Amino acid sequence: MSRPVVEPPDGSPAALSSLFAVCLAGIAWSLTVPYSTTGAGIATIGWLLAALALSVGDRRLLSTAACGLVLGVFVAAGDGARSAAVLVGVLASVLAWDLGNNAIGIGRQLGRDASTVGIELRHAGASLAVGACIVAIAYVPSMLVRGARPLVAVVFLLVAAGLIALAVGPDDSLSVRLPE
Amino acid sequence: MSADSSSTAAAGRSNAPSRGSDDGRGDPPADARSERTVPDLVVRRVAVLGAVVAVAVGGGVFLAADRLLSALPADAVVALEAFSRLGLYGLLALFLFQSYRLARHRLAGPVGETIPPPREAAASVPAPGDDLRRAVASVRNRGDEAYRSIDERIERWDRPPDDRRSLADRLLDAIGMEAITARRELRRSMRAVAEAGGVEVDDDSPPGRGAIGRQEHGTGSSADVLQRRTGHWSGISVLALLGLALGVFYQQPPVILASTIGIGFAVYGRIVGPPEPDVSIERTVTETSPEPEAEVDVTLTVSNDGDRTLQDLRIVDGVPAELGVSAGTPRGSAVLEPGGSRTIRYSIAARRGRHRFEPALVLARTVTGATEVVRRVRADRSPTITCLPAAKPLASKGGQFSSGRRAGGRRTTAQAGSGVEFHSLREYHAGDPASRIDWNRYARSRELSTISYHEARPATAIVAVDARAAAYRQPVGPVGVHAVDRSVDGAATAFASLLADGHAVGLASIGPEPLWLRPARGEGHLTRGRRLLGTAEAVGVSPPESTGYDLSVLRLAPLDAELLLFSPLCDDDAVAVARTLQARGASLTVVSPDPTTVDGPERAIARLERRERIDTLRSAGVRIVEWEWDEPFERVWGGR
Secondary structure (H helix, E strand, O other): OOOOOOOOOOOOOOHHHHHHHHHHHHHHHHHHHOOOOHHHHHHHHHHHHHHHHHOOHHHHHHHHHHHHHHHHHHHHHHHHOHHHHHHHHHHHHHHHHHHHHHHHHHHHHHOOOOOHHHOOOOOOHHHHHHHHHHHHHHHHHHHHOOOOOHHHHHHHHHHHHHHHHHHOOOOOOOOEEEEO | HHHHHHHHHHHHOOOOOHHHHOOOOOOOOOOHHHEEEEEEHHHHHHHHHHHHHHHHHHHHOOOOOHHHHHOOOOHHHHHHHHHHHHHHHHHHHHHHHEEEHHHHHHHHHHOOOOOOOOOOOOOOOOOOHHHHHHHOOOOOOOOOHHHHHHHHHOOOOOOOOOOOOHHHHHHHHHHHHHHHHHHHHHHHHHHHHHHHHOOOOEEEOOOOOOOOOOOOOOOOOOEEEEEOOOOOOOOOHHHHHHHHHHHOOOOHHHHHHHHEEEEEEHHHHHHHOOOOEEEEEEEOOOOOOOOOOEEEEEEEEEEEEEOOEEEEEEEEEEEEOOOOEEOOOOOEEEEEOOOEEEEEEEEEEEEOOEOHHHHHHHHEEEOOOOOEEEEEEEOOOOOEEEOOOOOOOOOOOEEEEEEOEEEOOOOOEEEEEEEEEEEEEEOOOOOOOHEEEEEHHHHHHOOOOOEEEEEEEEEEEEEHHHHHHHHOOOOOOOOOOHHHHHHHHHHHHHHHHHHHHOEEEEEEEOOOOOOOOEEEEEEEHHHHHHHHHHHHHHHHHOOOOOOOOOOOOHHOOOOOEEEEEEEOOOHHHHHHHHHHHHHHHEEEEEEOOOOOOOEEEHHHHHHEEEEHHHHHHHHOOOOOEEOOOOOOOOHHHOOO
């Protein structure tokens, strides 16, 4: 009496995006290796966690892994990594997080049996293009401005950047409850 | 510097703890709290304003630093630098605090994506014993109501002693884990009882999907269109804030530079407007009235009727709730240009009943993944699948279904006449048929005599199906067929077979709103009965909401009608029903498909209980025909 049954998606992440994400995490890791042992160590943990997160489909673990990767790159920066390497490393970490999350979302909504290559490539392509633009915008001016800069001016620019970062944060992250 | 301090104040306020911010996405917080809460949008605008002012002042200082510094007295320059340093560090601390909040928000809050219901699987029903399993799971301690009621149930079969308690149990008890030991104890007792009753218990398997009752096939929202931010990029600004703070504290320009990536992606996640999915779907099937178990191929075509490209479209078809997918997947995705379309193909296994497709779930996302629009789209054309049970008459060997019926398939009466069963012998009268002359007697005595038989006359029979909620039980696992399905299949075959034998046959069901078909004969009656069994709500594929039942329709049955009741006998009410029917004077035969299994003590107990019910009914003189789950109905009907 038993019938062939197609199981609903088990939540395993989409294959292609997962692969991309693990590769990007690998790129981030490889950029820490030449500069810092500590950084590379932290990034290694991040990379392993990313692979684990994508095999079990856990977003929280993936976020932790991305934090590990970024932290590894930051530590490498402290140990003398060049701006370009740091930018690419952070970008790769962020993209790994982005594509990994997308893979998990697709896995939960559609499963591995559905054909999802089209939307995966579209998402990955768009994120990569935007990331490349951001890095270019950040890197090129920083190369042009050389020499001594008034500290106060830099401080104001940093403040502006921080306030913008606050302003573009997630919804409802900024409402403030005033004390009585 | 005044601009700096004002923006510091703004940021300072923005970073005060805000417990009110997490509830009510997008809605203003309720009542009094709204008076004391600065809304998100206001803080956001102040931050942007502050940033613009900071850029302006910073730019001014950058271009005219020398002139400014020479214009100001030396003391003022020193004071300015000290204050700006202090202000900066304070601000960075606030950034760190906010990034902590954001990270916590990201890690604690789930991403707001729509998880489509599992439409691949047909809605299933519990296995016998699942209710007991739930009861055991709800036991908290040994004084518990649930514990005592199960314990009493076990004691009916003579509860085994629990003096041989394991070390683990005593240890668990000692550390106050009584709930666990109480459950273990109950299950061990049930296992012992089942095994003493001759039911070997297999390894545990978790409850089937149906164990939680009726399966929901909704999206979780009744709205046809739902737009939400997924929070895909939520948390990316942590990178920006953390990068700025760490970069300044550790004086690493590359880290400060890298924080722009965080800002960039946070902006990217916000600038793309929500998609407007203007899609239409069309659905075709290969067969609208398939045989049971047949595969039906479904083709779903999704078209983009809008004038913008849909960058990320995810589709989950609304497979009828009671049908399972047998091949392929009803899910798909596409990047759809305007006018473009995409086809999804899959197969469903046909099952008795009339099945309508539900609206397809269409999830349109921005390419960034930050916004998701959920729409439930009805098909322009969507067929209804009607599947009737196969009612193929079987050879008339239903000998065991009635004490009064014989191999001829007709009911014998007390009157003498033609037939097969000997009634009496009498003197030959002219005109008696030659076939009824007792030729043996003629050979012995040369006297002609005529044999009379019990006259056989077509009988009236009622085929009834137990379709109370408690009869909707299925073996553990993805079977997709429950006891009522089996009963209806058997009933349809019995109905057709009895009709083919020339009996007048009626149909009835036992449930909250029972069906009734007056006994009659003929081809048209067969079609009517088959349609009724296939599509009537009373014996539908989904269990009724109400657990009650109503036997009044059976009063419409003629008093001499034979009653053939299909019931899995999975609860004690089934016994009460059978005894009520028997007390009415009906000649009753119960055919009982067996959905019980032995994986786990609770299910083994359910099997034992069913056996006990069968014994009870048999000793009360009810005929019971057991129908194993894997056995074809032909064998039951033909008499094993």
